Amino acid sequence: MKLLDPTSEQKPAQRERVTRPQSLDGLTIGLLDISKSRGDVFLDRIETHLAQRNLKVNRYIKPTFTRPAPIELQQQIATECDVVVEGLAD
Amino acid sequence: MSTHSLIAVVKQDCPTCTLIAPVLRQIGKRDESLAVYTQDNPDFPTGIANLIDDTGLEHSYRLNIETVPTLLRFEKGREVARTVGWHRGDWETVSGISPLGADLPESRPGCGSKSIEPGIAEKLAVQFGETVLAARRIEVGSLEDEIETCFARGWSDGLPVVPPTEERIMHMLSGTTRAPDELVGIVPPNYNKCTVEKVAINAVLAGCKPEYLPVVLAAVETALTEAFCMHGLLATTFFAGPMIVVNGPITREIGMNARVNALGQGNRANATIGRALQLVIRNIGGGVPGGIDRAMLGNPGKYTFCFAEREDDSPWESLAVERGYSPDASTVSLFAASGVTPIMDQASRDPDALCRSFAACLKADGHPKHANSPPPVLVISPEHTRRYADAGWSKTQFRDTLNQYLQLPVAELLEGVGGIPEGIRTKDKKTIPKFRNNTLHIVRAGGDAGLFSALISSWGGSQSITKEITP
Numbered sequence: 412m413k414l415l416d417p418t419s420e421q422k423p424a425q426r427e428r429v430t431r432p433q434s435l436d437g438l439t440i441g442l443l444d445i446s447k448s449r450g451d452v453f454l455d456r457i458e459t460h461l462a463q464r465n466l467k468v469n470r471y472i473k474p475t476f477t478r479p480a481p482i483e484l485q486q487q488i489a490t491e492c493d494v495v496v497e498g499l500a501d
Numbered sequence: 502m503s504t505h506s507l508i509a510v511v512k513q514d515c516p517t518c519t520l521i522a523p524v525l526r527q528i529g530k531r532d533e534s535l536a537v538y539t540q541d542n543p544d545f546p547t548g549i550a551n552l553i554d555d556t557g558l559e560h561s562y563r564l565n566i567e568t569v570p571t572l573l574r575f576e577k578g579r580e581v582a583r584t585v586g587w588h589r590g591d592w593e594t595v596s597g598i599s600p601l602g603a604d605l606p607e608s609r610p611g612c613g614s615k616s617i618e619p620g621i622a623e624k625l626a627v628q629f630g631e632t633v634l635a636a637r638r639i640e641v642g643s644l645e646d647e648i649e650t651c652f653a654r655g656w657s658d659g660l661p662v663v664p665p666t667e668e669r670i671m672h673m674l675s676g677t678t679r680a681p682d683e684l685v686g687i688v689p690p691n692y693n694k695c696t697v698e699k700v701a702i703n704a705v706l707a708g709c710k711p712e713y714l715p716v717v718l719a720a721v722e723t724a725l726t727e728a729f730c731m732h733g734l735l736a737t738t739f740f741a742g743p744m745i746v747v748n749g750p751i752t753r754e755i756g757m758n759a760r761v762n763a764l765g766q767g768n769r770a771n772a773t774i775g776r777a778l779q780l781v782i783r784n785i786g787g788g789v790p791g792g793i794d795r796a797m798l799g800n801p802g803k804y805t806f807c808f809a810e811r812e813d814d815s816p817w818e819s820l821a822v823e824r825g826y827s828p829d830a831s832t833v834s835l836f837a838a839s840g841v842t843p844i845m846d847q848a849s850r851d852p853d854a855l856c857r858s859f860a861a862c863l864k865a866d867g868h869p870k871h872a873n874s875p876p877p878v879l880v881i882s883p884e885h886t887r888r889y890a891d892a893g894w895s896k897t898q899f900r901d902t903l904n905q906y907l908q909l910p911v912a913e914l915l916e917g918v919g920g921i922p923e924g925i926r927t928k929d930k931k932t933i934p935k936f937r938n939n940t941l942h943i944v945r946a947g948g949d950a951g952l953f954s955a956l957i958s959s960w961g962g963s964q965s966i967t968k969e970i971t972p
Contacts, residue, residue, distance in 0.1 A: 412647055415636040415665050417656050417702040417784040419693035424637055426653060 432494060439467045441492035445476040450498035457496055506534040507596055508573045510555070510566045513545035515612035518570050521587050522546035524602040531598050540569065540615040561616035562625040568611040572596065586611035623671040633681050634670060634698060651706070656784055658776065658804055662706040673701040676711025677718060678972045685718060686725035688786035689732035690793035695721065695785045700777070703784055707777035707805075712755050713770055717777045719833045719970040720745050720807075724778060726966050733962040734837050735788045738795050741960035742803035743782075744838030744878070745775055746944055748821035749831030751970055752809035759811035761948035764841055764880070764955065775807030800840040811883065811946045816890035820944050823896070824967045831970040836878055836942065837963035842866075846885070847952040852892045853902065855885065859954070860906035864935055866958055870914045870924040872933040875959040876940035882947040882954050900941065907935040 416424070432438060440461055442454045454470070461468050469491055473480045480488075488495060509525055511518040526548045529535045536551040540561060543554035555561055564573065568585040574595045575581065584591035588608040593599035616625055639654070641647045647664040651657055663669065674681055674697070681698035688695045697718065704717050724731045724743050734741055747757055758768035766772065782788040790796065796803070812819040812828075821832040844862040849855040859879070867874050889899050911933050916924040927933060942965060947953075959965075 412641040412664070413638045413667065414641060414647065414650065415634060415667060415670055415702050416639050417636075417665055417699065417706055417780070418654075419688075419691065419699075419785050419787065420637050421691070421693070421787075424639060 435461075435464070435466055435494070438493035439469060439491060441469050441471055441488050441495040443480075443488065443495055443497035444470070444472045445480075445497055445499065446473050447476040447498065447500070453498045454496070504577050506536070506575045507532055508536050508538065508564070508575065510538045510540065510561055510564065510569055510571045510573075510614070511546065512540040512569050512612070512615055513542040515569050517587050517609045517611050519546075520605060520609060521570055521592075521602060524587075524592065524605070525549060527601060528596050528598055532596065538564075558616040558621070558625055559629050561614055562629050566614040567617055569614050570611055571614075620668075620672075623668045623675070626671050627667045632667070634667060635682060635696070636670075636698060636702060655789070656706060656780075658779060658783065660804070662780075663708050665702045665705040669705045670698070670701050673705050673709065673711050673714055674698070676714035677701075679718070685721055688721075688725065688781060689788065690735055691787035693785050693787065695725075695781065699785050700781060703780040704773075704777045706780050706784075708769065708773040709777050710755070710769070710773075713774050713777075715970050715972055716745075716747060716751060716755070716770075716774050716831075716833060717781075719968050720774065720778045720835065721781050723833055723835045723966050723968045724782070728964040729835055729837075729966045730963045731782065731786075732793075734960060735782060735786075735794050737960060737962065738797045739960050740796060740798055740800045740839035740958070741837040741963070742796075742800065742806065743778055744802060744836045744957065745778065745807040746820060746834045746836065746878075747774075747807065747809045747832070747970075748812060748819050748826070748834070749970070750829065751831035753813070757809035759809035759946050763808045763811070763946040763948075764806075771807050771809070772805050775802075775805030778807075779803060779805065800838075802838055802840060806838055808946055810944050814883075815945050816886060817896040817899075817943075817945065820942065821967060823943075826967065826969065832967050833970060834942075834965060834967040836957070836965045837875075837960035838878065839958035839960060841880075842956040842958065844879075844954045844956055845952070846954075849888065852889045852894050852899070855888050856899065856902045857906050859903055860935075863903075863907060863941075863956060864909065866935070866956060868923055870918070870921060872909055872911075872914055872925050872927075872935055873937045874935060875961040875963075876936045876938070876942055876965070877959045878942045878944055878957040880947065880955040880957060881943060881945050882951055883945065883949055884952050885954050886945055896943065900943065903941065904934070904939045907939070907941075908932040909935055 444450045444454055458468050529549050537549045538553045538555040538560045539545050540555055571585045572595050573583040582595045584595050592601050641650050648661050651662045679697045683697045685695045700721055704714055755770045757770045788794050810819050822828055826832050846858040849858050866877055911930055914925045
């Protein structure tokens with residue numbers, strides 16, 4: 412399906428990503444384990460690095476990698492974190 | 502080879518087409534140039550050598566067929582004659598063969614062509630016509646929901662919008678005689694060009710019918726006048742947004758509500774016309790809340806605020822007539838509107854008392870110690886209007902009397918008086934009008950029952966403007 416743009420077409424046709432932060436200073440970083448094998452090993456290592464830089468880290472776990480995260484977990488991460496890192500593959 | 506050819510367009514579902522099937526066979530035997538295009542059953546009619554399947558309706562669209570059967574004659578590739586329905590004489594003339602269908606009645610009307618059925622014409626125009634739409638195409642992924650796409654792109658005011666497909670926009674544009682690329686104006690706050698096509702796209706988003714489009718276009722043009730000051734109205738921290746009052750015959754033609762719950766929900770024309778204007782400001786102008794729209798609270802009318810004046814049974818001239826338009830003209834009037842405040846008076850029986858009562862309520866507009874306030878709209882109910890009609894009061898008499906009671910004593914309004922710092926500074930007068938230039942916009946609307954009227958506060962930077970609606 413094609414839709415016709417109702418705007419003044421000053422933004423790219425491709426939907427833009429959310430702007431990336433310039434720096435992680437002062438931000439809360441969520442580490443999401445999607446329950447895939449050895450994802451925790453990867454995220455533990457990331458957490459160690461972030462902790463060395465004195466950054467605030469929250470850990471989360473999805474019940475299963477086969478389905479999207481439950482709405483409650485999505486909302487919790489969205490309200491508690493500024494950026495999220497997740498391990499996608501094993 | 503013959504320099505002429507004959508084309509007939511038929512559908513089996515049409516009784517006249519089945520009636521004249523033998524005539525087509527008769528013509529086919531005498532003139533082998535005959536081609537019969539069939540819109541529904543590709544095997545109808547039987548016994549035709551050159552029978553062409555037009556169930557896709559491309560030929561019907563290109564030949565501009567409105568009625569079946571249609572018989573056309575081409576000379577050297579150019580159409581020179583056509584007849585619709587069945588009229589023996591005409592068929593004989595166009596085909597050059599006579600007598601035709603000797604055992605048939607002299608004439609029979611045809612049926613509508615499938616190519617002009619509702620919703621089909623726009624599809625065919627998109628499929629086979631030369632596209633006139635200039636707007637950028639946005640591809641929706643096969644797994645995406647198109648309404649969610651509209652939300653994700655930021656095209657919505659928070660409620661679902663109708664996805665603007667090419668077919669829907671073509672259908673919307675059928676509501677105006679204006680060209681899609683005609684410039685309507687420059688939309689603040691980003692001062693982007695706005696064409697008829699872009700307004701039509703936003704009218705689709707808003708849920709308008711094509712017959713509302715002329716009203717939307719007039720409203721957009723009015724909002725873009727310098728005096729209305731849409732940029733300031735958008736940017737203010739105050740509550741106001743644009744409100745549209747529609748007058749004239751178009752309000753009845755498109756079924757606008759001027760009666761019960763006129764300022765409320767439930768009428769498609771009222772709801773979608775007001776919404777379309779707001780979506781134009783949002784999408785074309787780039788005016789979004791938190792961006793240039795700095796309203797501290799806003800008001801629910803910023804989703805949509807549009808209604809018709811109840812003028813057909815009014816004892817008074819309408820707002821548009823007061824502003825110099827004929828009662829036969831259809832107009833939009835725009836106001837900067839900050840929401841609805843009830844005025845309740847169920848006790849006043851004589852017109853003068855009701856004026857005093859109205860004035861007492863109107864004095865509180867904005868703040869009871871404010872004067873020279875921007876002129877608000879007084880929406881007067883049928884029951885309140887009747888108090889004046891029964892006493893033989895004209896609208897002018899009502900307005901003059903009301904203004905007389907809206908002269909406020911300066912001494913009571915000065916800063917600090919009553920322990921309230923808010924107030925005015927002027928000391929060189931004894932009285933001061935509540936509203937700037939003693940102006941008050943009076944519009945009659947509402948249901949039959951209810952001794953209430955309404956004050957709709959304004960915003961000082963905008964001037965109310967009226968424009969005639971044109972096709």
